[in-house]
Amino acid sequence: MKDAVVSMKHITKEFSGVKVLKDVNLNIYKGSVMALVGENGAGKSTLMKILTGVYLKTEGEIYLNNKPVNFTDTRSSQNAGIAFIHQELNLVRDLSIGENIFIGREPVSGNGRILWNKIYENSKYWLNKIGLKEDPRELVRNLSVGKQQLIEIAKALSLDAKIIIMDEPTGALTPAESEKLFSVIKDLKNNGKSIIYISHRLQEIFQICDDVTILRDGELIDERPIEELNEDKIIEMMVGRKLNEQYPRIETTVGKEILKVEHLSNQFVKDISFELRQKETLGVAGLMGSFRTELMRTIYGIYPYTGKIYLDGSKTEIRSPKDALNKGIAYVTEDRKNNGIIGGMNVMENITLSALKKFRGPLGWINNDKEKSSADKYIKDMSIKTSGINQLLKYLSGGNQQKVSIAKNLITEPKILILDEPTRGVDVGARKEIYNLINKFKSEGMSIIVISSDIPEILGICDRIIVMHEGGISGSLEQKDADQETIMTLAVGKDVHNNE
Numbered sequence: 001m002k003d004a005v006v007s008m009k010h011i012t013k014e015f016s017g018v019k020v021l022k023d024v025n026l027n028i029y030k031g032s033v034m035a036l037v038g039e040n041g042a043g044k045s046t047l048m049k050i051l052t053g054v055y056l057k058t059e060g061e062i063y064l065n066n067k068p069v070n071f072t073d074t075r076s077s078q079n080a081g082i083a084f085i086h087q088e089l090n091l092v093r094d095l096s097i098g099e100n101i102f103i104g105r106e107p108v109s110g111n112g113r114i115l116w117n118k119i120y121e122n123s124k125y126w127l128n129k130i131g132l133k134e135d136p137r138e139l140v141r142n143l144s145v146g147k148q149q150l151i152e153i154a155k156a157l158s159l160d161a162k163i164i165i166m167d168e169p170t171g172a173l174t175p176a177e178s179e180k181l182f183s184v185i186k187d188l189k190n191n192g193k194s195i196i197y198i199s200h201r202l203q204e205i206f207q208i209c210d211d212v213t214i215l216r217d218g219e220l221i222d223e224r225p226i227e228e229l230n231e232d233k234i235i236e237m238m239v240g241r242k243l244n245e246q247y248p249r250i251e252t253t254v255g256k257e258i259l260k261v262e263h264l265s266n267q268f269v270k271d272i273s274f275e276l277r278q279k280e281t282l283g284v285a286g287l288m289g290s291f292r293t294e295l296m297r298t299i300y301g302i303y304p305y306t307g308k309i310y311l312d313g314s315k316t317e318i319r320s321p322k323d324a325l326n327k328g329i330a331y332v333t334e335d336r337k338n339n340g341i342i343g344g345m346n347v348m349e350n351i352t353l354s355a356l357k358k359f360r361g362p363l364g365w366i367n368n369d370k371e372k373s374s375a376d377k378y379i380k381d382m383s384i385k386t387s388g389i390n391q392l393l394k395y396l397s398g399g400n401q402q403k404v405s406i407a408k409n410l411i412t413e414p415k416i417l418i419l420d421e422p423t424r425g426v427d428v429g430a431r432k433e434i435y436n437l438i439n440k441f442k443s444e445g446m447s448i449i450v451i452s453s454d455i456p457e458i459l460g461i462c463d464r465i466i467v468m469h470e471g472g473i474s475g476s477l478e479q480k481d482a483d484q485e486t487i488m489t490l491a492v493g494k495d496v497h498n499n500e
Ligand SMILES: Nc1ncnc2c1ncn2[C@@H]1O[C@H](COP(=O)(O)OP(=O)(O)OP(=O)(O)O)[C@@H](O)[C@H]1O
Pocket: 015, 020, 038, 039, 040, 041, 042, 043, 044, 045, 046, 047, 087, 385, 386, 395, 396, 397, 398, 399, 400, 425, 427
């Protein structure tokens, strides 16, 4: 028998009468990495919130080193040596990196003064450990989402936790950052620490985990050593059925040119020219920091630009997101927290908010039945896991919130739909639903732009691919001429061996 440092037994959790965890067991072993996998809404984050005292369990027992424990707040689980790196980042954006790392446990001098130098020196040490060269005095808000994720990890390391929970840590990391994280995880393991690793990226699980616990719909399916599993088996256990063909791209005959961009430049991008046709899915590949998002935000009217934009053959200017929406361009941002979905509003309100005029009758009143059935349709089409249209958005799992933010944009029936990292944090089954939707909208005449850091995904679903490097376009490829290596070569700006 392996030595379990934590064992959770018969855990059940109800939210207002709805059971989201049913009799679940979970073990965490010493010096080893336990993967926790399951579809969006399976209960992974909830189980970890119970372990760390964010939520109280309805039933069950938790043992830490064979002693029963029951944490009722995060402070006490932290004091017991458990660090939790949340899926939705928990940093204070307007504080510095150092302040965030030492928040609530600032070192003080004999007379009660905060020792800022010590905070920044220590922070520097932990940043160094995870390969970050940032100044600890830098404000968190100025960092990319990926870097913020790494700061959370530095913070967990600085807490000297024995058990570290990582809830989708690589979602926003570049490939190089992820590799760095994996080597940190290996070090931690070698030092006898235990890790719970939640991810939808199954390749990673085979790279770093020792065991896998699989949840489905709040129930434990199995716990197995990684050697006994392969990707297909895990998927089958997660979704309860076999998934065929992951990327269901369909061929359409592309139509007329719908968008043309000529010599677009601003503080982020330089001399960008490309076009997009009707019934076409255009992929935008590139490394994190290649200004793909900034390019899309420019086209969406957020940043001023020089150069020309043509819509449907006529020259136009896009000066604000409202302007863009009116002209038929919708943009689903990569950053869920800041993309206009609102935690305190219910699922229906979030979906229909930007398209309320569709539901107005002749007197200007909202036709509630229409609004409701439209929201219901998106929930059904996209398999959004919610107890109903009235559930508050903040109570949906991370992946399901992502689907709502896509639905919210689809409902405006745009001509051009821009999706920025649409499947980040989305499980395999739901990913396929998103691909199917992209195909469906494409065949109905929409034009789609997909930014993705997942190259197999870009290759799998796009008809044409442009690759960005340092704010410019370094190449444009037809799907049939594209492969992983060519895209990577273009993404790093030619020299494949010098991409750091
Ligand atoms: N505070 C809450 N109130 C009501 N329901 C909740 C609450 N927190 C979570 N849930 C529900 O519990 C279920 C499990 O959610 P959880 O966030 O644990 O899923 P997950 O496995 O982490 O999914 P993902 O991969 O999308 O992050 C979901 O149906 C969710 O809507």
